[in-house]
Amino acid sequence: MRIVKLDSKKGILKGIIKANDDLIILSYVIEEGDRLVAFSRRKITLGKSSKIKTIKIGIEVESIKLSEDSIDIGGKIFYSSEESVPLHKYHTVDLRVKKGFVLYKDRFLNFQLEMLDKAVQRSPKIFICVYEEGHAIFYAITNYSLKKTYELNLSVPGKRFENRGREVFFEKLSRLLTEEYQKTKWTAFIIGGKGLDNEALKERLKEVNATYDTVSYADTGLRELLAKNVINKVVSSTKIATQRKFIEDFLGRISRGDKSCVYGERNIEDALMKSEVDSAIVTREFAVSHKSIIERLDRTGADIYFFDEKDDSLDTLDGFGGLIIKLK
DSSP: OOOEEEETTEEEEEEEOSSSSHHHHHHHHTTTEEEEEEEEEEEEEEEEEEEEEEEEEEEEEEEEEEOOEEEEEEEEEESSHHHHHOOOOOOEEEEEOOEEEEEOSSOOOHOOOOOOOHHHHHOOOOEEEEEEETTTEEEETTEEEEEEEEEOOOOOOGGGGGGHHHHHHHHHHHHHHHHHHHHHOSSEEEEEEOOHHHHHHHOOOTTTOOOEEEOOOOHHHHHHHHHHHHHHHHHHHHHHHHHHHHHHHHHHHHHHHTTTTESSHHHHHHHHHHHEEEEEEEEHHHHOOHHHHHHHHTTOOEEEEESSSSSSHHHHHHTTTTTTEEEE
């Protein structure tokens, strides 16, 4: 997310959504009673005619609905750049990638400010190599921008040298990929090529934790990966791995009888009253339906990790009521 302005004292956030992950963060930040201003499409009636027009509109937030590629914010209109739009009528603003907004809140909770800070800092660093025999292209995605970083063209002419040419190409490609993998801490490392070529490359890159997918050609490979949504799926899998790590740690403590981990309404209430909370894992559904508990949890200064990705780890946390707390 690109944050243009954040004034926590005055309760103002002005930003631009840069990735779908930002929508998840905003679903925790935007709450009922907030005021949101953004551009939105609205039916404008002039006399007997009407048309759909993009206008700047402000709503008092009453509902928040998160989907895969947008977050729909519903509420009554308190401002419109178009005079013919009546105030106090209901309208829904859909926020999605590349869209800007201004949010006004009575106050920001600590965990909301931390999530916004992480949204700025944690833009994924993704490496992509698409290749075919003799030709490879490297791309890097950093700060939500895509850049071609290297192109390898290598061939050995003549049928007599065909096998050796293939060997030389894969030797050089595997060396370059290993160097890229070691020099940067990538969020995801994606390699796209033909199926059998990928298997051959895996044998040379046993120390590289890469995701492999099939593409037809180097020149079209990036478009193929984007069309299959491979990049978003890989980034999502890294979040799932983090969720699983958290839940495994908590379950391990619980199974050993470690009393530092508590769950259940009564135990959580005791922990909050004593302000003994070190950290917590919580589902989005719990956070939305138990706002007062999340606010009290936030006031303890605890580290809060939200489970968003659909996975067994999310189901397990749901089974514990949606919230597990680790005591100091």
